[in-house]
Amino acid sequence: MQYPIYLDHNATTPVDPRVLETMLPYFTQHFGNAASRTHVFGLKAEDAVAHARQQLADLLGASPVELVFTGGATESINLALKGVFEANQHRGNHIITVQTEHKAVLDVCEHLAQLGADITYLQPDADGLITPEQVTAAMTPATVLVSVMWANNETGTIQPIAAIAERVHDQGALFHTDATQAVGKLPIDLGQTKIDLLSLSGHKLYAPKGIGALYVRKKTPLIAQQDGGRHERGRRSGTLNVPGIVALGKAAELAQAAMATEAPRLAVLRDRLERGILAHFPDVRINGSQMHRLPNTTNLAFPNVDGEALLMSLNEIAVSNGSACTAASTDPSHVLKALGLSDDLAYASVRFSLGRHTTEADIDKAIQHVISVVEQRSVSLLK
Numbered sequence: 001m002q003y004p005i006y007l008d009h010n011a012t013t014p015v016d017p018r019v020l021e022t023m024l025p026y027f028t029q030h031f032g033n034a035a036s037r038t039h040v041f042g043l044k045a046e047d048a049v050a051h052a053r054q055q056l057a058d059l060l061g062a063s064p065v066e067l068v069f070t071g072g073a074t075e076s077i078n079l080a081l082k083g084v085f086e087a088n089q090h091r092g093n094h095i096i097t098v099q100t101e102h103k104a105v106l107d108v109c110e111h112l113a114q115l116g117a118d119i120t121y122l123q124p125d126a127d128g129l130i131t132p133e134q135v136t137a138a139m140t141p142a143t144v145l146v147s148v149m150w151a152n153n154e155t156g157t158i159q160p161i162a163a164i165a166e167r168v169h170d171q172g173a174l175f176h177t178d179a180t181q182a183v184g185k186l187p188i189d190l191g192q193t194k195i196d197l198l199s200l201s202g203h204k205l206y207a208p209k210g211i212g213a214l215y216v217r218k219k220t221p222l223i224a225q226q227d228g229g230r231h232e233r234g235r236r237s238g239t240l241n242v243p244g245i246v247a248l249g250k251a252a253e254l255a256q257a258a259m260a261t262e263a264p265r266l267a268v269l270r271d272r273l274e275r276g277i278l279a280h281f282p283d284v285r286i287n288g289s290q291m292h293r294l295p296n297t298t299n300l301a302f303p304n305v306d307g308e309a310l311l312m313s314l315n316e317i318a319v320s321n322g323s324a325c326t327a328a329s330t331d332p333s334h335v336l337k338a339l340g341l342s343d344d345l346a347y348a349s350v351r352f353s354l355g356r357h358t359t360e361a362d363i364d365k366a367i368q369h370v371i372s373v374v375e376q377r378s379v380s381l382l383k
């Protein structure tokens with residue numbers, strides 16, 4: 001069997017061979033516990049973690065002490081939202097987020113609502129964007145936290161994060177961003193923003209699954225959600241995943257070195273894909289903002305096509321409908337619904353997300369495949 005062309009990098013990325021090579025010795029040769037200060041095994045691991053922390057800090061424009069390694073973005077988001085809520089209970093119980101967030105944020109908010117939090121879910125415009133004014137208008141004296149994702153995993157829509165963070169911070173609340181899709185794709189300089197907390201994941205960045213990080217600005221009140229051993233300055237206990245951390249550091253370094261050339265390269269390929277499909281099907285719609293968008297992502301709605309049949313038939317390319325992270329859900333995408341799409345159009349929408357190994361030849365094959373499948377699957381309006 002020939003493998004399909006992989007165009008689902010927003011779901012996960014392959015581990016970069018250079019990342020794998022860098023992490024491998026930390027399974028066998030340098031297997032020490034980074035907390036073992038009494039011998040060279042531990043010191044070697046501790047050094048490797050310090051180096052990786054610096055590599056990640058450099059990518060983010062953060063200080064190494066502001067980074068907490070976690071088991072992935074879901075854990076980082078849980079720690080950020082629950083940890084801030086718990087630490088600020090005396091100040092208020094109001095949290096603001098957006099309808100188009102990842103389930104990792106929405107489900108945590110639901111959990112906090114059970115514990116007495118009052119949650120406001122902002123509605124984006126038809127392009128998926130929210131404005132800083134919309135956020136400030138929703139703030140009350142009880143608002144302790146605002147969480148807005150940097151770039152959407154389904155549509156690629158990029159929010160005006162720096163402006164939102166500034167407003168929120170200046171009004172006395174904390175600001176968290178789920179930057180899982182932004183890190184490594186967009187330039188980020190946390191020293192120049194008022195973002196208080198930022199979540200990220202290794203496996204969206206050519207590092208393995210099961211490693212991530214939370215950025216916590218110095219002096220941000222946060223209560224640990226996992227106790228025992230006081231690792232990571234007491235913010236996340238548990239023996240450090242040294243190979244994963246080494247991998248994340250290397251992946252950060254590679255992303256930083258490649259970003260200036262990789263982002264325009266991907267945008268050219270993504271635009272080629274879009275043009276190829278739209279030239280053939282002029283009524284195809286691009287979901288989300290075209291102006292404020294990740295370079296690697298396009299989400300296309302195919303009117304008058306049976307969405308389920310479409311996805312089933314696109315077997316020469318690996319793409320998705322909605323989020324892989326809404327595991328096993330057959331509901332239409334909550335993100336596309338929030339943008340105002342009908343159920344039918346949300347089902348008939350396909351996300352293409354390109355990555356480091358995507359070539360022009362891949363894109364040309366994908367265009368031909370999509371054209372032939374959609375032609376077979378189109379339902380005549382007159383029928």
Ligand SMILES: *Cc1c(COP(=O)(O)O)cnc(C)c1O
Pocket residue numbers: 010011071072073074075102104149151152153178179180181200201202203204210211212325
């Ligand atoms: C993948 C993803 C997550 C979850 O990350 P994990 O490391 O798999 O827990 C959260 N938010 C966004 C936007 C994502 O794309």
